[in-house]
Amino acid sequence: MSPAPPKIEFDAVEHRYARGLLAVEDIRFSVGKGEFLCVLGPSGCGKSTLLHLAAGLFPPSKGSVRVDGRPVLGPGPDRCMVFQQHGLFPWLSAGENVAFGPRMRGLRSDEQRRIARRCLEEVGLEGRENAYPRELSVGMRQRVGLARAFANEPAVLLMDEPFASLDALTRRQMQGLLKSVWKRHGSTVIFVTHDVSESLLLADRILVLSPSPGRISKEFLPDPRAAGRLEAEILSQLSFAG
Amino acid sequence: MMRLLLRKNLRDCGAETTALGAGPRSARGLLRGASREAMIFALSLALVAAFWEVLARSGLYPIHLFPPPSRILPALRALAVSGELGMDLRASALRWLAGFALGTLCGAVAGFLTGGVRLLRESAGQVLHLCRTTPFIVLIPLAILWFGLGEIEKIAVVAWGAFFPVWLSTQAGVLGVEREYVWAARCLGARGMRLYWDVHRPRCLPFIVTGARVSISTATFALAAAEMAGAFEGLAYRVFYAHQMFQTERMMAGILVIAFLGLALDRLFLWTIRRLMPWWEEER
Numbered sequence: 017m018s019p020a021p022p023k024i025e026f027d028a029v030e031h032r033y034a035r036g037l038l039a040v041e042d043i044r045f046s047v048g049k050g051e052f053l054c055v056l057g058p059s060g061c062g063k064s065t066l067l068h069l070a071a072g073l074f075p076p077s078k079g080s081v082r083v084d085g086r087p088v089l090g091p092g093p094d095r096c097m098v099f100q101q102h103g104l105f106p107w108l109s110a111g112e113n114v115a116f117g118p119r120m121r122g123l124r125s126d127e128q129r130r131i132a133r134r135c136l137e138e139v140g141l142e143g144r145e146n147a148y149p150r151e152l153s154v155g156m157r158q159r160v161g162l163a164r165a166f167a168n169e170p171a172v173l174l175m176d177e178p179f180a181s182l183d184a185l186t187r188r189q190m191q192g193l194l195k196s197v198w199k200r201h202g203s204t205v206i207f208v209t210h211d212v213s214e215s216l217l218l219a220d221r222i223l224v225l226s227p228s229p230g231r232i233s234k235e236f237l238p239d240p241r242a243a244g245r246l247e248a249e250i251l252s253q254l255s256f257a258g
Numbered sequence: 259m260m261r262l263l264l265r266k267n268l269r270d271c272g273a274e275t276t277a278l279g280a281g282p283r284s285a286r287g288l289l290r291g292a293s294r295e296a297m298i299f300a301l302s303l304a305l306v307a308a309f310w311e312v313l314a315r316s317g318l319y320p321i322h323l324f325p326p327p328s329r330i331l332p333a334l335r336a337l338a339v340s341g342e343l344g345m346d347l348r349a350s351a352l353r354w355l356a357g358f359a360l361g362t363l364c365g366a367v368a369g370f371l372t373g374g375v376r377l378l379r380e381s382a383g384q385v386l387h388l389c390r391t392t393p394f395i396v397l398i399p400l401a402i403l404w405f406g407l408g409e410i411e412k413i414a415v416v417a418w419g420a421f422f423p424v425w426l427s428t429q430a431g432v433l434g435v436e437r438e439y440v441w442a443a444r445c446l447g448a449r450g451m452r453l454y455w456d457v458h459r460p461r462c463l464p465f466i467v468t469g470a471r472v473s474i475s476t477a478t479f480a481l482a483a484a485e486m487a488g489a490f491e492g493l494a495y496r497v498f499y500a501h502q503m504f505q506t507e508r509m510m511a512g513i514l515v516i517a518f519l520g521l522a523l524d525r526l527f528l529w530t531i532r533r534l535m536p537w538w539e540e541e542r
Contacts, residue, residue, distance in 0.1 A: 068441075071441070071445055073441055073444065073445075091441075091444040091445050091447075091449075092447070093445075093446065093447040095445065096445050096446065097441060097442065097445045099438050099441075099442060101438070103438060103442050105439060105442075105443075105457070105460070105461075106537050107460040107461065107463070107535070107537050108460075108537070109537075116443070116446050116448075116456075117446040117447055120443075120446055120447035120448045120452065120456075121447055148536065148537040149537075150537065164446070168446060168447070174445075
């Protein structure tokens, strides 16, 4: 037992979609405050479902998801999701996208603008407040997505393969950026990916999920001195699971 | 070909802004594109007119049934000088604008309702489909019976014609809102009507606009039909009346005015939405 109570707790969670498809089963894990957890698994193993449940977009069929010890009843500005695509609103400029959260919280418009400018600066996009998403490169759009997530100062960040559609170089840059922004804000992160090296680079802890239905098959603690061995181990675990 | 060139032109401009960073879209490139388009259009019109003139004067067909442009233009000038053209334009424009505004507004609201509420889509939506597939021309006599032969009747018919395209396309828009947008907004704290206003409404705007563009022509059909069914002024009425009087030149002049007005309305519409939705990037 860790001394601090966990930030997020999944307790015997099972989720079945309306069409009867069992997405995840018997999921038990907890994430400590300020921890960076990667959930790794082949596509279709229910990784995203875990994020949606933590975000409170829908309730689990069985079991419970708790944040700060209280069951999740719906989405809230304390937990923010970052999507792989379709995340930014194309009808809003970069600045307005970032200011969306503060606007929904009812902040004054100069306050919204100040937050948007600061958050865009943090991801290296100062002066691009007025650009529309279509005028930005894919990498820049993901930066805006990150800035928008941090604009609400969420205690929990839920990231659904946010860098999957980026080229290798941009992905490296974004991973570095995420890591530094995460350290500064001290948020708790659940990061879903199917990229083993990405999870080794970012995570404090890695959960490997096996598919249909999604179950936790193993847990890893990344160790920079043994990254190569771990990568091989996780890959074999994944092929085992798949 | 011209379209293709123009589109390429526009795309190049877009690439330029992305590469150069912030700043307005290259104005010179656009102007070149626009004036080029206008020039080619004027040239095509001149060619059609010349061919028409030669054909009409060739004697292949009686000239009083197929008058050349050189006879139509004086008839048009006469219509303008007598004040009939101005009167007709004013009458038709007022009916069109009132009917179009009423029809598209109701269409958008109805689209949001039937798109957002399943029970409404299955009940009222089906009734609306029944109305939509009834040709509105057969409803004009009914409109005359109910509203009398006047402006209300014509506005109602135009609104009816403008309603359906906007309704259908708004409904499709509401049904097609990506769940990621909704989820992202909910995670950022939007809920209830706020969600509708800040996500569904802007997301559906391009659909409403596409529907409204179709409505421009259906509203025009409806207006023409209503004026021909009975009116005392109006552009389509003038064509109909000139036909009855066997004044082919005046008739042709009226048809030309209507044709060019239709095109002008469409262009004006595009110009407006580009300013309304600078974020829009779909095919035009």
